[in-house]
Amino acid sequence: MLKVFDSSTFPYACRAGDNNHVFIHGRKHVLPLAPLFRRDKDVLTLIQDEIKPIPFFIVEDIFKLGLMGNNAVLHPATVLFNVNSIDKARPFQFYKEGNSQKTTLLHEAIDKERLLLAERMGYSLKTNVAMLNQLYGTNFKDHNDLFQNFSVYAQVKAPTTLKHRFLAEDAAFSLVPLLALAKLYELELPNIQSMVQIFSTVMGVNYLENGRNLSGLTVELIESLSKPTQILTAPSISVFVKANKITGSLEDTDKVQKPLMSKL
Structure with a gap:
């Protein structure tokens, strides 16, 4: 990975x-x-x-x-x-x-x-x-x-x-x-x-x-990215990110990372 x-x-x-x-x-x-x-x-x-x-x-x-x-x-x-x-x-x-x-x-x-x-x-x-x-x-x-x-x-x-x-x-x-x-x-x-x-x-x-005005970024998202992500299993990963309202089981980390990266 x-x-x-x-x-x-x-x-x-x-x-x-x-x-x-x-x-x-x-x-x-x-x-x-x-x-x-x-x-x-x-x-x-x-x-x-x-x-x-x-x-x-x-x-x-x-x-x-x-x-x-x-x-x-x-x-x-x-x-x-x-x-x-x-x-x-x-x-x-x-x-x-x-x-x-x-x-x-x-x-x-x-x-x-x-x-x-x-x-x-x-x-x-x-x-x-x-x-x-x-x-x-x-x-x-x-x-x-x-x-x-x-x-x-x-x-x-x-x-x-x-x-x-x-x-x-x-x-x-x-x-x-x-x-x-x-x-x-x-x-x-x-x-x-x-x-x-x-x-x-x-x-x-x-x-x-x-410029890089960070449009769409929130304090909640900053806090979610600046803390260790909760990883339950791999390769099936269960995540919960409040700022992005992403919940559920995802088959690979690309599906987790892309929504978060799109906010940066």
């Missing part, structure tokens, strides 16, 4: 170059992984170390993993303070030259809102900088320290257009889901909300409508 897992990052800090080249700036020390279905998390312990690119850091469920993503904190805020230079394709080092002590206060504020949402959902997460320290084996104290002194980030050049994954992905598919989850849990994230609105105006795209 196929088991599906996800990660919040890559084993390598890298960028695509010309002529099919890939530039690897750094290698992470651990790789966070979470199962699509929480009951499968122990499968990762069966994988031999010899075939792992780096050691695995097992996260209980995909919602916690999603809240651990670094890009939502790192990229959009840096782009925001450098819209003019990026739009005019002026070259600069994205993290080191694109930030200052003052601008990184926005990164810290976004991170605090991310942690607040995680706490409301029942998760205890590390700060973004602490998580990056764990991934890279570093010891930076805050985002300004990270941006100014991390050799891996010092090599990253700024994009030369605003039509870049730092917005197309990280605003639409990182910030918008945070807002969607916050709405479900009756929580306000003012800095993230403002950033999404500003980028929607600048780019002429309604990110709340066109």
Whole structure:
């Protein structure tokens, strides 16, 4: 049976170059992984170390993993303070030259809102900088320290257009889901909300409508997916998922997984 897992990052800090080249700036020390279905998390312990690119850091469920993503904190805020230079394709080092002590206060504020949402959902997460320290084996104290002194980030050049994954992905598919989850849990994230609105105006795209707004997702479904699924027998599996109102005996897990995945 196929088991599906996800990660919040890559084993390598890298960028695509010309002529099919890939530039690897750094290698992470651990790789966070979470199962699509929480009951499968122990499968990762069966994988031999010899075939792992780096050691695995097992996260209980995909919602916690999603809240651990670094890009939502790192990229959009840096782009925001450098819209003019990026739009005019002026070259600069994205993290080191694109930030200052003052601008990184926005990164810290976004991170605090991310942690607040995680706490409301029942998760205890590390700060973004602490998580990056764990991934890279570093010891930076805050985002300004990270941006100014991390050799891996010092090599990253700024994009030369605003039509870049730092917005197309990280605003639409990182910030918008945070807002969607916050709405479900009756929580306000003012800095993230403002950033999404500003980028929607600048780019002429309604990110709340066109991004990953988690339409159809409910708190009940989140809770059902973030807890171990009750498995009674196999291959005939009896399940009960309140949020989806799925009941009865199903012959294979595909029939269980597909309705749940369609909600994500």
